[in-house]
Amino acid sequence: MPRAGLSPDGVVDAAINLVDTDGAAALTLSAVAGSAGVATPSLYKHVRSLAELRQLVTLRVLDELADRVSEAAMGRSGDDAVRAVMRAYRSYVVDHPGRYAAMEQTPATEPPLAAAADRLLGAVLAVLRGYDLDGPALIHAARCLRSAVHGFAVLEASGGFGLPEPLEESYELLIGMVISGLR
Amino acid sequence: MPRAGLSPDGVVDAAINLVDTDGAAALTLSAVAGSAGVATPSLYKHVRSLAELRQLVTLRVLDELADRVSEAAMGRSGDDAVRAVMRAYRSYVVDHPGRYAAMEQTPATEPPLAAAADRLLGAVLAVLRGYDLDGPALIHAARCLRSAVHGFAVLEASGGFGLPEPLEESYELLIGMVISGLR
DNA sequence: CCAAAAAGCTAATCGAATTAGCCAAAGCCG
DNA sequence: CGGCTTTGGCTAATTCGATTAGCTTTTTGG
Numbered sequence: 001m002p003r004a005g006l007s008p009d010g011v012v013d014a015a016i017n018l019v020d021t022d023g024a025a026a027l028t029l030s031a032v033a034g035s036a037g038v039a040t041p042s043l044y045k046h047v048r049s050l051a052e053l054r055q056l057v058t059l060r061v062l063d064e065l066a067d068r069v070s071e072a073a074m075g076r077s078g079d080d081a082v083r084a085v086m087r088a089y090r091s092y093v094v095d096h097p098g099r100y101a102a103m104e105q106t107p108a109t110e111p112p113l114a115a116a117a118d119r120l121l122g123a124v125l126a127v128l129r130g131y132d133l134d135g136p137a138l139i140h141a142a143r144c145l146r147s148a149v150h151g152f153a154v155l156e157a158s159g160g161f162g163l164p165e166p167l168e169e170s171y172e173l174l175i176g177m178v179i180s181g182l183r
Numbered sequence: 184m185p186r187a188g189l190s191p192d193g194v195v196d197a198a199i200n201l202v203d204t205d206g207a208a209a210l211t212l213s214a215v216a217g218s219a220g221v222a223t224p225s226l227y228k229h230v231r232s233l234a235e236l237r238q239l240v241t242l243r244v245l246d247e248l249a250d251r252v253s254e255a256a257m258g259r260s261g262d263d264a265v266r267a268v269m270r271a272y273r274s275y276v277v278d279h280p281g282r283y284a285a286m287e288q289t290p291a292t293e294p295p296l297a298a299a300a301d302r303l304l305g306a307v308l309a310v311l312r313g314y315d316l317d318g319p320a321l322i323h324a325a326r327c328l329r330s331a332v333h334g335f336a337v338l339e340a341s342g343g344f345g346l347p348e349p350l351e352e353s354y355e356l357l358i359g360m361v362i363s364g365l366r
Numbered sequence: 367c368c369a370a371a372a373a374g375c376t377a378a379t380c381g382a383a384t385t386a387g388c389c390a391a392a393g394c395c396g
Numbered sequence: 397c398g399g400c401t402t403t404g405g406c407t408a409a410t411t412c413g414a415t416t417a418g419c420t421t422t423t424t425g426g
Contacts (some may be wrong), residue, residue: 108343136348143353151334158292165319170326181360225405
């Protein structure tokens, strides 16, 4: 019988599909193995552990997110850029809630993740350079932007917003808050 | 030999201690049983499952948080009240990062949790009544406040903020954003 | 064509959750 | 007090997921 032809990336692909369809809690090695058509221990030829797989998934998500956000910022500046970045961020979460939720199971302190997070942070910082903020003020502003966006994303992805009012409007208000606080 | 004298509340107490000292990931039935001086299956006389224990922990945390926030709001109004509420919320997270992190492992959709979350939301809404917002606008404002505060809390509790700039200053900026966006 | 590396597999271990069924301690009532 | 019932704890046993060990076969390079 021929081989399954897996690879580390292939395993991550399967894991991503899994969290997309069944949610972040469904990310287990046996489920990944099953969906890849392979016995569980075989996965260890490609990833060291479940913890590492989680990290790889987080890495992938962080990269996808950074791409979207960077692209949104391109060619824009000032308030307009901030708006575009924040909308792009949320659109990713709306499109892939499971992936976003999967990130939260990973300790953010691992070096490889820190690097990817920096890429994302870089895109945000670039957008904030349009405002005349000195070094520390830039950091504070970036943290606030991140908090707002991440907080909304987490709550939305986990179904934390109950009421029927449209979330788009709430988010536009949040964007307004960030922008008005940046002046 | 005398009994251990456990109770549902006692089990939750032990669980809270555990997440306080060892982090949210350490919340397992065997660890709780161990720290309560009891065999694991004995816990089932007090809680139905690990999932239920998690819910009870979340419930406890939500209540503590709502208390702090409500108390902070008491006797204040307007911007002053918003500031106090936001600071009180963060102070809880700073005091008990493990407890806050433990909440995120629980699906927020369970009815008993929704009730407690409503209490917390109520405290927030009360503070926002000082601004003249109609019904939907009030909801949107509450969601934004919640997103900002929760986003910052999650990032801080999980060590997501790397740089050395003091977090207090970042948080004060966030408070300013929310307040300026509320006008 | 052959040897070494790579990718699968099965068998086995470990730890955590959960269930079943037994037994003693506490509380209650006469 | 004596007994009954409820309650809380225990041990044994099952299940499932992660992980390790060791074997086998495919691929690949020379």
